[in-house]
Amino acid sequence: MNETTTAGPQVPGTGVDGHFAVWAPHLGRVRLRLGGADDPHPRLLPMERDRDGWWHTHADGAGPGTDYAYLLDDDPTPLPDPRSQRQPHGVHAPGRVHDHTAFTWTDTAWTGRALPGAVVYELHVGTFTPEGTLTAAAERIDHLVSLGVTHVQLMPVNAFDGTHGWGYDGVLWYAVHEPYGGPDALKAFVDACHGRGLAVLLDVVHNHLGPSGAYLPRFGPYFSGENDWGPALNLDGPDSDPVRRHVLDNALGWLRHYHLDGLRLDAVHALRDDRATPILAELSAETDALATALGRPLSLIAESDRNDPRTVTPIEAGGLGMTAQWADDIHHALHTALTGETHGYYADFAGPDALAGTLTRVFRHEGTYSTFRRRTHGAPVDTARTPGHRFLAYLSTHDQIGNRARGDRMAEHASPDLLACGAALVLCSPYTPMIFMGEEWAATTPWPFFASFPDPDLAEGVRRGRRREFAALGWNEEDIPDPMDPATRDSAVLDWSQPAREPHAEVLETYRALTALRRTEPELADPRLDRFAAEADGGRVVLTRGTLRLACNLTAEDTEITLDAPVRTTVFASGKHDADGTRLHLAGESFALVRVDGSAVRHPGPPPTG
Template sequence: MTGGSPLPGRGVDGDFAVWAPHRDRVRLRLGTAADPEPRVADMERGADGWWRTRVDGAGPGTAYAYLLDEDPLPLPDPRSRHQPDGVHAPGRVYDHAAFAWTDAAWTGRPLEGAVVYEMHVGTFTPGGTLESALERLDHLVDLGVTHVEVMPVNAFDGTHGWGYDGVLWYAVHEPYGGPDALKGFVDACHGRGLAVLLDVVHNHLGPSGAYLPRFGPYFSGENAWGPSLNLDGPDSDPVRRLVLDNALEWLREYHLDGLRLDAVHALRDDRAVPVLEELSAEVETLAAGLGRPLSLVAESDRNDPRTVLPREGGGTGMTAQWSDDLHHALHVALTGETHGYYADFAGPGVLPAVLTRVFRHAGTYSSFRRRTHGRPVDTARVPGSRFLGYLSTHDQIGNRARGDRMGEHVSPGLLVCGAALLLCSPYTPMVFMGEEWAATTPWPFFASFTDPDLVEGVRNGRRREFAALGWDTAEIPDPMDPATRDAAVLDWSQPGREPHAPVLEAYRALIALRRAEPELSDPRLDRFAVAASEDGRRLVLVRGSLRVVCNLSGEPAPVELDAAPREVLLASGAPETDGTRVRVPGECFAVLRV
């Protein structure tokens, strides 16, 4: 791939480089915006469209920006590693080698067999920083999760937000603590045996501070969030390198164990070797060099199992992908909601079918898309561990009008039944922060832009979006009100009191049992079966010699098994056995050995 540059834009040793192929003049400006006499140096244009210069003494901490043609506005480096004054200000030269790591003994964790925990830094603790998040890492260890998936930390405008409005992909959001704080977080996680995945967003830019297109043809066409990245058009080689280098830098310089790739279906790419396949190959090479596993987890709306097939088998080589169909089937079975896209997941046979086949829409008609969608998963070839299953995610909660969690709509018993179905399944389970104790704190969309027009545009946009889905717009919290973010912060007093403590204990016990009984984490879909009652309210997961019985109805009910139980390994209510018949209390589960 051409168009790259050794450590482009890094500047640690006084070398600066920026790609601006269609500009007639590029200058390096040293100093902050408030500096009355900044130092300005002309840069030399190369045939590859990269502008370069060397400035002696411009070491770590030096403020710098670029001036394009005769525009007086200094712009931050598209590859800036440190933006202490925000996304509109000059960046600072940052030296990755200066951090003192203590994780030399860390050998990584594969995603297969993992239990993932999705966390948003800004609402995980009242402090809302990577440093304050360290105070709760022992909770995650006690819970038994193996991987922490951190929602985006790339620099975005404002103080609080989801992180998907990032505009500088290489820089860590300063209100979270900046680059050293992320390294400290990863280092501390590794010290506790926790792997760290980072959610990265390359499919679009946020609406404020999106200066990238001023430097070059980084975008072409449109997707659901605005301009699409130019991955296959003229001058697209350096654009692809921006993405690839960014991914590799997160893994190499921040010691991350993998990346969650946001909405890869929005990466428009018509090349023979798509950027995801290229990324997979380069990450595989990096993993070999580092001597530890590295994972790539895609969020894809395509329902295409080729996303997780090996490159040699015609796939893109992703380690795993999210499966919203699994979520939707579980959500409808537990809550009874059937509006919007949930309508396709209603019916007593849907949950058993999705549990065994991964996708509801697998070459079948999708009513909310108004077209045929998806491709079947070959369950004899593709293990369930390549699909993340979940009861809730930031999207599935945050894209509800009020940001209300499932625990608001179902009993603790039903929530625990859902956890049993998930944690005893062949899939890689993921828990959204607070779910493990049935947190009541909402998690709606919030942001903190300062431009008045943008603020009003976001408010109106959310109202229109929810109105189109049939939600009562009067319920929508103001996404720009700081109180909306504050209400989303986890209440850490809840895990120790009723009714939350028993839910947390059930999650801990289920995760521990999954680790202790290999049959519960067996990813082979062709050895997994689900039996269900006619009304779909009683389900039995067949996991080798184990049977996971879930009674989703409110009344005790008998369930006929294929063999007599010999042992009760775990139960949320006392089951009664009589030969091959098991009577399970309402809204309870039992894990039995037969």
């Protein structure tokens, strides 16, 4: 029998029916405080502890809209509920009872969208529009539909301290960040997306807490040991069952209450878990069960630094059962090929075989030496059994831009024509393509790291830490944006006038054409990696997709590429080209997607059966 986490006592939507419960197993006294932070006469109710460490009480007259907090032992400071569903006054203030059943949904006909065949769009609510709200983001849904994406992946929206930030400093995992609009604004966004045929994914962070408002450890042993960001979640030590349940209930609650179509799980390699059944496998199984109950597909996309194919291997085959994982190595190979950058981890992607090898096998490091890590890293993907849609491929992500000193995008280092070639390589690959907001028109707005912690000491500490980090890499301090300056956030807001101007408009039309081709050309959406090939030679790259060939010239000079079969017709091209039998002439920094004579094709994989 597999080891699983017992759910313990059922915890309903806190306070909705007058029942309040909180897990605090090692405290001697817990009281419920009803009333706002400034209420001069709050109502205090004693709570009773059960044998599992949960404290309970019933408050007559308390229901949706009631502000509440907990008093722990003899500390007079009221603390928000770790499972608070709404924080209208920030992460240090009392929570508010929220009834999830009160929202009126219009998506009853929505049957969901599975990840195979998807095009994902990563979106940060706070900088997608100048307003930085979910309501304002919903007003741009037409753009997403016309772009041809199928899934919108929201960066974290759970509550964090301050107004603006990336969202990875969240501390209350169940509550929607109030400056974004709160819980009903997220529901309205999802409802509107579903009405236009778009699925919605949410980035969730369970591997650490932000530095401000992190009261979770005050309640119980939620953390044990350390990871790269500080205390690590207690997933396998004493009292870890309720901690695991906290994570599972949070993940499933997002899917259930907000009608989300899946989750992106941040940095799962930092979830230290020595159980026989890892929490990711447990989450996968419970998500599958929920999908069956809801009658629509639900996806789990992991960010993992391990280069471990077991992340997406089914549970029954000994894996973790994730639907997909981010493939950073593909990004690194493309970035190096398009920009020529070879510093840091890009050094391992500068070899002549790096681009074709990574595109073909997913991981550059597959049990091979990583100079950046100074050790052997990763394991090979079984390309005969693992479909390409289990890996997300991309030119840009919030991490790969925002963790640069200035937050500079690839558009600053590669021409629009080269960016179009990169887009073609991603969107014509067998992987699940992902686009980072603004990339589709070669946005020139940067996307640097920013935050807005009200505590001046914390703000200064973040500012100094950022400068120290990049000064060690040779950057001048004056060239590093101040992450706490509101102007840094403002600089990251997309400029929505750019898509109507050249060269941005042409890049946008290229993206739209390529996403459309994935829908109309089955060979481009085919996820079988053993029927896919990539070849690269001195800036000339060819992808084989059935009878389709994507030929890219990443050099500035015109070139000739010899294909494996005669060209029959051009499907789509970004620049001047002509074909003579198997010879394809391409202008500098351009690509052509052509169909070749199928009778002359030698497929890279096994012959079809049946």
